[in-house]
Amino acid sequence: MLWRSNYTSDSGKTFYYVSLYAGSDWLPEIYQALATKGKGFCDLPASINPRYALITTEDGNTAKIEYPFAPGTAEWFLFWQQIEGNPLIITSKGIGETVKRGTQ
Known part of the structure; x- marks a missing residue:
């Protein structure tokens, strides 16, 4: 499913x-909420691949969640x-934002 939000890059843009x-x-x-x-x-x-979370639920399903929150913020x-507090999610992993070389 698609969502829309303001996205703050790791560089602060x-x-x-x-x-x-x-x-x-x-x-x-x-x-x-946001x-x-x-x-x-x-x-x-095209030079920015957003950061995302990979989660696995207790029934073995996996999901990808692209998220807009810059690392270190309250959000x-x-x-x-x-x-991590959701008992139905058994594993989670964060994949950081990537920027293609030679771009900002």
Whole structure:
């Protein structure tokens, strides 16, 4: 499912109304509060691959959640706290933002 939110890159640049993919029924409350269901009005530049969480639930399903919160922010800490506090999620892993070489 597509969600839209403002995305703050690791370098601190904010992109507005970006489309993010979150294929999960186990989205943290902070995500649902700060993102809106539906396609955004723009995409991130092709040079940026957004950060995301990979989760596995107790029934063996896996999901990818692209998230807009920059590492170290209050929202980022709460996002991970809510994922780790969900008893239905048995594993989680964060994959950081990547920027193609030679771009900003």
